[in-house]
Amino acid sequence: MPAQPSPPARHQRWETVAIVGVGLIGGSIGIDLLRRGLAKNVVGIGRRPESLRIAQAVGACTSATLDVPQGLDQAQLIVVCTPVGRLVHDVRAAASFCRPDTLITDVGSTKAHIVAELDRELPREAHYVGSHPLAGGERGGPAAATAGLFEGRTVVVTPGDATREEDLQAITSFWQSLGATVTCMTPDEHDRLLAAASHLPHVAAAALAAATPHDCLPLVATGWTDTTRVAAGDPELWKDILLANRSNVLDALGHYEEILNRLRQALARDDAAGVVDILREAKLKRDAVGS
Amino acid sequence: MPAQPSPPARHQRWETVAIVGVGLIGGSIGIDLLRRGLAKNVVGIGRRPESLRIAQAVGACTSATLDVPQGLDQAQLIVVCTPVGRLVHDVRAAASFCRPDTLITDVGSTKAHIVAELDRELPREAHYVGSHPLAGGERGGPAAATAGLFEGRTVVVTPGDATREEDLQAITSFWQSLGATVTCMTPDEHDRLLAAASHLPHVAAAALAAATPHDCLPLVATGWTDTTRVAAGDPELWKDILLANRSNVLDALGHYEEILNRLRQALARDDAAGVVDILREAKLKRDAVGS
Numbered sequence: 001m002p003a004q005p006s007p008p009a010r011h012q013r014w015e016t017v018a019i020v021g022v023g024l025i026g027g028s029i030g031i032d033l034l035r036r037g038l039a040k041n042v043v044g045i046g047r048r049p050e051s052l053r054i055a056q057a058v059g060a061c062t063s064a065t066l067d068v069p070q071g072l073d074q075a076q077l078i079v080v081c082t083p084v085g086r087l088v089h090d091v092r093a094a095a096s097f098c099r100p101d102t103l104i105t106d107v108g109s110t111k112a113h114i115v116a117e118l119d120r121e122l123p124r125e126a127h128y129v130g131s132h133p134l135a136g137g138e139r140g141g142p143a144a145a146t147a148g149l150f151e152g153r154t155v156v157v158t159p160g161d162a163t164r165e166e167d168l169q170a171i172t173s174f175w176q177s178l179g180a181t182v183t184c185m186t187p188d189e190h191d192r193l194l195a196a197a198s199h200l201p202h203v204a205a206a207a208l209a210a211a212t213p214h215d216c217l218p219l220v221a222t223g224w225t226d227t228t229r230v231a232a233g234d235p236e237l238w239k240d241i242l243l244a245n246r247s248n249v250l251d252a253l254g255h256y257e258e259i260l261n262r263l264r265q266a267l268a269r270d271d272a273a274g275v276v277d278i279l280r281e282a283k284l285k286r287d288a289v290g291s
Numbered sequence: 292m293p294a295q296p297s298p299p300a301r302h303q304r305w306e307t308v309a310i311v312g313v314g315l316i317g318g319s320i321g322i323d324l325l326r327r328g329l330a331k332n333v334v335g336i337g338r339r340p341e342s343l344r345i346a347q348a349v350g351a352c353t354s355a356t357l358d359v360p361q362g363l364d365q366a367q368l369i370v371v372c373t374p375v376g377r378l379v380h381d382v383r384a385a386a387s388f389c390r391p392d393t394l395i396t397d398v399g400s401t402k403a404h405i406v407a408e409l410d411r412e413l414p415r416e417a418h419y420v421g422s423h424p425l426a427g428g429e430r431g432g433p434a435a436a437t438a439g440l441f442e443g444r445t446v447v448v449t450p451g452d453a454t455r456e457e458d459l460q461a462i463t464s465f466w467q468s469l470g471a472t473v474t475c476m477t478p479d480e481h482d483r484l485l486a487a488a489s490h491l492p493h494v495a496a497a498a499l500a501a502a503t504p505h506d507c508l509p510l511v512a513t514g515w516t517d518t519t520r521v522a523a524g525d526p527e528l529w530k531d532i533l534l535a536n537r538s539n540v541l542d543a544l545g546h547y548e549e550i551l552n553r554l555r556q557a558l559a560r561d562d563a564a565g566v567v568d569i570l571r572e573a574k575l576k577r578d579a580v581g582s
Contacts, residue, residue: 194510196502201518210576211549211550217580218474220489221489223488223493226520227521228577231576231577242558246558257548260494270534281500
């Protein structure tokens with residue numbers, strides 16, 4: 001990984017921040033910006049009035065609108081929190097409607113495809129830096145938004161070829177102001193690492209849930225519920241993530257299938273040492289991470 | 292599944308219960324028996340003085356001993372909580388040292404192999420019924436023992452050909468007295484269902500942890516930590532469980548590999564509908580179970 005940006009002396013206070021897509025991530029950003037006094041106004045921008053009402057009710061924004069140009073009009077910072085499949089479109093819209101000098105970031109779970117497209121398509125004067133907060137959960141929507149979601153979590157920022165150093169510093173400082181630890185890497189490195197750290201776990205969990213016969217469901221306990229928890233996530237959202245990063249996901253999945261195959265062969269030949277070898281390697285890595 | 296035993300009017304109070312192997316499960320049984328006034332004396336029997344000291348300190352037993360015959364001498368109920376690889380030996384020892392009419396059960400995670408061997412080997416007058424409480428966690432040992440571990444959990448009881456109806460009722464009542472819901476099935480049916488509900492999740496989680504490259508570990512978040520949680524379990528214990536039930540585990544693993552293969556092929560041909568199909572089926576089953 002490249003050297004990490006150093007934290008600035010103190011964090012910027014924003015007059016107005018616009019959040020496009022006020023669900024779990026966008027809503028939690030809004031709550032913290034307001035509770036911590038980091039923003040005076042937070043404008044929630046969405047496509048469903050009901051979601052915007054909930055976002056306001058949980059304290060995620062001070063005003064809300066369905067009108068994108070109007071919502072972006074006063075912002076010095078725009079955080080685009082829409083699903084991966086719509087991010088390029090929504091960042092492009094943000095860049096075309098915002099004032100000059102407005103900072104723009106997104107929170108997409110894949111980065112290479114998005115940053116490459118935006119590097120090509122955004123006007124040279126746009127101030128966009130990609131982000132990915134490693135926080136969330138299988139339940140989405142503004143009702144799931146919560147204070148302190150980013151406290152102690154990692155946020156990856158992924159500058160592209162066109163990124164200015166001062167924009168990178170400003171976005172880094174923004175996430176640090178929410179309590180996050182910021183790590184900087186290229187979009188390609190992000191996508192390769194996240195394929196194994198996040199996208200493959202989703203594939204493994206979903207396949208496990210799908211593979212469970214109905215007559216076993218009454219007998220599942222914490223082992224199954226933990227291992228399959230992320231499979232409750234939104235299938236459409238995750239389909240977009242897996243397809244956006246499919247080359248890396250396929251590599252990670254191939255490696256996973258190799259290990260499963262080794263474990264299957266050890267079981268098939270009643271090879272206790274072969275089974276224990278894999279379980280020990282797994283435990284070493286799992287214990288290294290902690291709860 | 293066969294008809295479930297009906298709950299008796301009230302639960303037996305035991306003068307003396309012996310627990311062979313006072314770790315997470317055995318210790319939690321002891322704590323509840325004493326706290327709920329269900330047993331006057333609980334004798335902890337183990338192989339390591341240090342574990343027995345901890346078991347006494349956490350309130351899991353009123354006395355403790357390394358001497359198996361002496362520990363079993365006064366018991367009306369013996370619960371064998373040693374690892375799957377030692378259960379047959381330990382139940383046989385319990386049956387040979389206990390008084391006539393003493394009830395014996397175990398808590399092993401596999402049942403067909405154990406019940407079949409014991410059906411063959413135990414004297415006809417022995418009162419053994421196999422059990423499997425669907426409770427536990429990746430951390431073992433008496434220090435992890437906790438009150439109320441079985442409250443609201445399912446315990447499977449697995450009578451064999453030699454099991455007497457009154458023994459089945461007594462063991463059922465014992466688990467109900469700890470707050471559990473008891474389900475009765477054959478040892479073969481238990482092992483087939485648990486392969487998919489518990490043993491395959493362990494295989495999937497361990498292979499996923501083992502497949503994670505070291506440079507990804509700093510970037511894992513709740514998706515990875517949930518999906519791999521059980522991989523922190525004891526490799527020796529789990530090796531014994533997987534091998535004891537390897538025919539069913541291999542069947543379940545084969546089905547899992549088929550679903551992974553379908554998902555891989557859908558990703559490889561950029562087939563959004565094919566990916567969503569599997570993610571939807573997974574979510575349906577995961578949502579049916581709840582948190």
